Amino acid sequence: MTETSGVAKTDNGGACTGAPWKDPSQKPFIELQSLSKRFGSFAAVDNISLKIYRGELFTILGGSGCGKSTLLRMLAGFEKPSAGRILIDGTDITETPPYDRPVNMMFQSYAVFPHMSVEQNVAYGLKKEKLPKGEIAQRVHEMLELVQLPDLARRKPNQLSGGQRQRVALARALIKRPKVLLLDEPLAALDKKLREQTQFELMNLQDQLGITFVVVTHDQEEAMTLATRIAVMEAGRFVQIGTPSEVYEFPHNRFIADFFGKINAFDATVIACDGETLTARLDNDDTQIRTRHAPPLEPGTRCVIGVRPEKLLISTQAPTQEGYTVTRGVVEDLAYYGNRSLYRVRSRSGQVIQVSAQNYQRSAELLLEWDDEVFLSWDSSCSVVLTQ
Amino acid sequence: MTMVVNPGKRDRLWRSFVIATPYLWLVLFFLVPFAIVLKISFADPTVAQPPFTPFFDWSAGAGHKILATLDNYRFLLEDQLYLVSYLKSIKIALISTVLCLLLGFPMAYAIALTPYPWRNLLLLLVILPFWTSFLLRVYAWMVMLGKQGLINNLLISIGLIDRPLQMLYTDGAVYLGIVYTYVPFMILPLYATLEKLDLDLHEAAADLGARPLHVFRDVTLPLAMPGIIAGCLLVFIPALGEFVIPALLGGLDSLMIGRTLYDEFFVNRDWPLASAVAVVLLLILILPIMLFQRLQRETDT
Numbered sequence: 257m258t259e260t261s262g263v264a265k266t267d268n269g270g271a272c273t274g275a276p277w278k279d280p281s282q283k284p285f286i287e288l289q290s291l292s293k294r295f296g297s298f299a300a301v302d303n304i305s306l307k308i309y310r311g312e313l314f315t316i317l318g319g320s321g322c323g324k325s326t327l328l329r330m331l332a333g334f335e336k337p338s339a340g341r342i343l344i345d346g347t348d349i350t351e352t353p354p355y356d357r358p359v360n361m362m363f364q365s366y367a368v369f370p371h372m373s374v375e376q377n378v379a380y381g382l383k384k385e386k387l388p389k390g391e392i393a394q395r396v397h398e399m400l401e402l403v404q405l406p407d408l409a410r411r412k413p414n415q416l417s418g419g420q421r422q423r424v425a426l427a428r429a430l431i432k433r434p435k436v437l438l439l440d441e442p443l444a445a446l447d448k449k450l451r452e453q454t455q456f457e458l459m460n461l462q463d464q465l466g467i468t469f470v471v472v473t474h475d476q477e478e479a480m481t482l483a484t485r486i487a488v489m490e491a492g493r494f495v496q497i498g499t500p501s502e503v504y505e506f507p508h509n510r511f512i513a514d515f516f517g518k519i520n521a522f523d524a525t526v527i528a529c530d531g532e533t534l535t536a537r538l539d540n541d542d543t544q545i546r547t548r549h550a551p552p553l554e555p556g557t558r559c560v561i562g563v564r565p566e567k568l569l570i571s572t573q574a575p576t577q578e579g580y581t582v583t584r585g586v587v588e589d590l591a592y593y594g595n596r597s598l599y600r601v602r603s604r605s606g607q608v609i610q611v612s613a614q615n616y617q618r619s620a621e622l623l624l625e626w627d628d629e630v631f632l633s634w635d636s637s638c639s640v641v642l643t644q
Numbered sequence: 645m646t647m648v649v650n651p652g653k654r655d656r657l658w659r660s661f662v663i664a665t666p667y668l669w670l671v672l673f674f675l676v677p678f679a680i681v682l683k684i685s686f687a688d689p690t691v692a693q694p695p696f697t698p699f700f701d702w703s704a705g706a707g708h709k710i711l712a713t714l715d716n717y718r719f720l721l722e723d724q725l726y727l728v729s730y731l732k733s734i735k736i737a738l739i740s741t742v743l744c745l746l747l748g749f750p751m752a753y754a755i756a757l758t759p760y761p762w763r764n765l766l767l768l769l770v771i772l773p774f775w776t777s778f779l780l781r782v783y784a785w786m787v788m789l790g791k792q793g794l795i796n797n798l799l800i801s802i803g804l805i806d807r808p809l810q811m812l813y814t815d816g817a818v819y820l821g822i823v824y825t826y827v828p829f830m831i832l833p834l835y836a837t838l839e840k841l842d843l844d845l846h847e848a849a850a851d852l853g854a855r856p857l858h859v860f861r862d863v864t865l866p867l868a869m870p871g872i873i874a875g876c877l878l879v880f881i882p883a884l885g886e887f888v889i890p891a892l893l894g895g896l897d898s899l900m901i902g903r904t905l906y907d908e909f910f911v912n913r914d915w916p917l918a919s920a921v922a923v924v925l926l927l928i929l930i931l932p933i934m935l936f937q938r939l940q941r942e943t944d945t
Contacts, residue, residue, distance in 0.1 A: 334847050354850040361851045367844035371866045380862070384853035432852065 275499075276309035277485065283346070285310040285468055286436060291340035293326050294639075302492035303340070313462050313469040315479040317515070318489035324472045327489070328438050331470060332361045342502050345435055357385070360434040364441040366425040368413045374400070375409040379406040381432040383507060395431060402461070403427045419450045426458075430465065439471045443478050455481055476516050480504065488512050509643050510560065519562045520609050521642060526557045533640060536561060540605035543583040547639040560642045565612040567638035570599055570624070575633040582633045585609060587624055601630060678926070686712035696915045701782070716920035726904065726921065729812035730928065733901040736815070736890075737883040740822040741830075742922055744879045745872065748825065748830030752871075753864075756838040770828050782821060782892050789817055799882070817893040819901075822883050829882075830875035837871030838864075838879070873936075901925055 258537050276282040284307035288394055293301040300323040308314045316324045329335040331342065333354030341350045349357055360381070369377050382392045400406045403423040413421055422445070429437055442458065443451045459482060462469050479486050480500040487497045496508045507513035510521060524536035524545060534550035535541070536559060545561050553559060569575060575582060585601035588608065592615075599611040609632060617623075624630065687696035688711070697711050720726045755766045773781060788794040789812040796808040811817055841864065849859040865872075887902030895898070901921065908918035 298883075332847075332851055334850075355853045355855055356848070359851075361848075363844050363848055365842065365844045367842065367848035369845060369848070369863065380849070381852035386739065428848075428852065 276312075277307065277391070282309055283464055284308060284343075285312070285345055286314075286470070287341075288327075289341040289343070291327070291330065291342065292338045293323070293330060293335055294338045299323075299492050300467070301330065301337075304492075304494060305340075306487065306494070308468065308470065309563050311462075311466050311468055312484045313459065313471065313482055314485060315471045315473060315483035315486045317473055317476060317479040317486050322489045323492040324474075324489050325400075325440065328440055328470065328472045331436070332359055332438055333357050347530070358435040359438060360429040360432055360436075361438040362422075362425050362429045362440065362442055364444060366421050366445075368428070369419050369422050370413050372412075373409065374405060374411050374413070374416070375402065377413070377424050378427045378431055381428065385432070399427045399431045402430075418445055420452070422446065422454065426461075430461075430506075433465075436468045436470060439469060441473055441475075442471060444473070451478075458482065471544040475533040480516070488515065505564075506640055507562070507642065510562075513562050513642055518610055518612075519642075520565065520568070522561045522563075522607070524559055524561050526553045526555050526559055528555055529553050533636060535557075538583070538605060541583065541603060543581065545581045545639060546579070546636040547641060548634055548637045549639070550641040551643075553641070554607070560643045561639050563634050563639045565598070567634050568609070568611040569603070569633045570611045570613055571631050572624070572628065574631050575637070577633065579636050580633040581636060581639070583609075583632055584629065584631055587626055587628045587630055590624065590626065594634075598632075599624065601632060603632075656759060681919045681922055684857040684915055685923050686714070687916045687919075688713060688715065689914045689916050692913075694915070695913055716917045717924075719917060720920055720924060722821045725899075726901075729899045729901045729904045730924070731869045732899055733884050733886075734928070736818060736822065736898075737880050737886075740819055740826065740883045741876050743819065743823045744827045745876060747836055748827050748875060749868075752831045752834035753829075753838050755835050756841070770831050773828070777793075778825065779888065781825070784888060785817070785821055785824070786812060786892060788852040789820075794926055812893065813895040815894065815898055818890050818898050821889040822886060825889065826879040826883060829878040833874035833878065834868065837868050837874075841867055877933065884929060885925060 263476070286306075286308040288304055288306040291300060291301055291304045291306075302323070304327065316327060318324045326335055330337050333349070333352060339349060341348055344358060349359075369380065372380070375396055379392050379396045382395060387395075396409075397406065400409055403426055404506055405420065405423050405427065408416065408420060413424065416424065422442070426442075439458075446454055455478070458469075471479070471482055483500055484498055485497060486503050487494045488503060489495070490511060496503055496512050498506070503512060504516045507516065507519070510519075513519040513521070522545065523539045525539070526534060526536050527544065528535045529550065529552055531552060532548060534547050534553060536545050536547070538545060547561055550559075569580075583603055585603040587599055588598040588602045591598045594615070596612055596614050599613065601609045601611060603609055611632060683699055684696055687699065689695055690697055699712055721889055729897070751770075755763055755770070758766055786793075790796070791808045791810070791812070793812070795811065796805075799805045800808065845863050846859050849863045850856070854862060885902045885905075886900060887906055890898045890900045891906075903917055905921050905925070908914050908921060912918075
């Protein structure tokens with residue numbers, strides 16, 4: 257036997273390192289070319305082009321009905337695209353039926369065969385490949401070891417917990433050593449504790465096997481922690497593609513900013529823009545905001561400037577840091593969470609601004625009270641211009 | 645102490661009642677009549693009211709002499725007529741069941757895959773024939789299949805045949821009648837199981853490399869098994885004892901056990917022999933079911 261492990265790395269070349277999407281010489285592993293899927297006059301997926309690189313854990317994020325599941329089903333071969341092409345590892349698979357694609361899928365419902373034991377479920381894909389019995393048994397055993405289910409091989413799915421069933425589904429999808437593993441809401445059906453654990457296991461597994469993962473989810477936290485890159489989808493199109501920190505720190509628009517946690521959005525008018533720093537005046541307030549991440553905008557243009565609650569500093573004394581935007585307000589509400597506190601501050605313009613502050617000191621919750629006059633400040637590199 | 649209503653006790657009482665009801669029903673309407681039939685099957689026919697000898701001889705001096713006899717069962721074995729009609733019944737019932745399955749499965753599957761408002765309509769169409777009398781529908785088939793019937797006339801008028809075909813009073817007409825009558829009993833339980841089938845399972849199988857035919861064999865069929873079994877039993881059991889359809893549509897050689905039974909009871913007035921025929925028929929029905937159930941219990945554990 258030349259093979260030492262049934263779950264040996266495929267020729268995918270290991271997990272994704274660096275940022276291949278920034279390197280134009282890199283060949284994409286999955287390529288969607290102007291892909292569309294229309295149901296009647298409704299475009300579930302609307303002319304999407306995308307490149308996913310070998311070993312990536314790519315997440316497609318969006319609310320229900322945004323077309324993410326349709327996109328995944330087209331990758332699996334369950335839906336025929338209305339237009340466009342799908343290439344995997346350089347091969348056009350647009351017309352390939354699901355049973356001939358080098359792709360396997362973990363279903364949201366897990367879709368574990370209820371009439372087969374764990375072992376038979378996992379072996380099913382290999383049986384369809386007509387591999388010799390000995391090899392099937394060997395690989396099933398190794399796969400069950402990998403997902404930590406070797407003791408449950410003979411059980412029927414109705415004798416398993418939700419988490420165990422998920423592992424069976426995962427093992428069943430991985431055993432054929434697919435080039436791409438598709439995961440539909442992989443963590444949605446698990447309780448919170450199991451989610452965290454499974455999340456790390458998925459990442460480890462992906463790292464170990466080097467298989468390219470494409471995950472579809474509506475859960476931004478799931479997307480953030482799992483992904484090498486996230487594509488945010490809305491109404492059949494991608495509104496932003498980037499690493500988790502890119503989409504969080506530099507959201508393209510209000511929708512994305514709101515999708516990933518909270519953001520304070522200020523309506524403002526551009527005063528000056530020198531290509532790097534943009535200065536704007538808040539509406540109903542003479543505070544000037546300076547922000548470093550901005551598209552070139554003409555003076556006088558209306559814009560929205562966003563700042564995440566945790567980027568704001570709150571203090572009773574005027575801050576003295578250079579380059580900070582400062583505004584004033586009154587504490588209207590505060591909530592103490594132990595590790596941090598959340599303040600709702602009403603600014604002079606009447607806008608409620610949220611501030612999330614780490615409680616560095618034990619008595620932090622005592623420092624500020626309702627109706628205290630406070631200063632809010634943030635560094636100009638912390639704000640971002642949102643296109644509406 | 646004042647009176648305390650014990651809710652646990654009342655619950656238990658209620659539960660026993662609920663459990664007892666079907667058993668009571670079975671005892672009253674199945675076990676007791678069967679016991680009577682069983683008793684009669686051990687008697688001798690006489691010209692009297694009732695037309696059979698008693699089980700015990702209570703007359704003075706006889707003591708408790710048992711008059712029971714196995715003569716009737718012996719006679720069933722001796723006369724070829726009974727064996728032939730049992731076998732013929734089993735053959736017709738089996739073939740009809742298979743035909744119902746082949747016809748009913750695709751129909752049930754299609755209904756289960758049809759989106760909602762249409763699905764109810766299709767189900768309604770399946771049970772629609774029950775709204776007219778069964779007998780009337782069989783007569784309607786006689787009209788259609790007869791020498792001067794609708795089908796023969798049609799075939800002659802388009803020039804496909806020049807002499808009317810003998811369709812009525814053949815085995816074919818019996819199969820047609822049974823399949824036509826019982827196919828809803830196959831469709832409904834099949835629909836009930838297929839409707840619950842998770843379509844994700846089909847896609848999962850396809851995703852793992854199963855071609856459509858394999859998906860059907862590996863996933864659809866085993867998961868539809870409870871419906872297939874229920875449907876087959878619902879068709880096979882009444883078809884085996886079917887009397888009206890072979891009597892009206894069948895030829896002289898379409899001698900099924902229901903007809904034999906009828907003849908013994910009403911023509912020959914031999915109640916004991918007829919009872920013996922009925923008891924054996926019941927055994928033919930029950931034994932395979934019991935065997936099957938035991939088999940299933942074994943595979944489950």
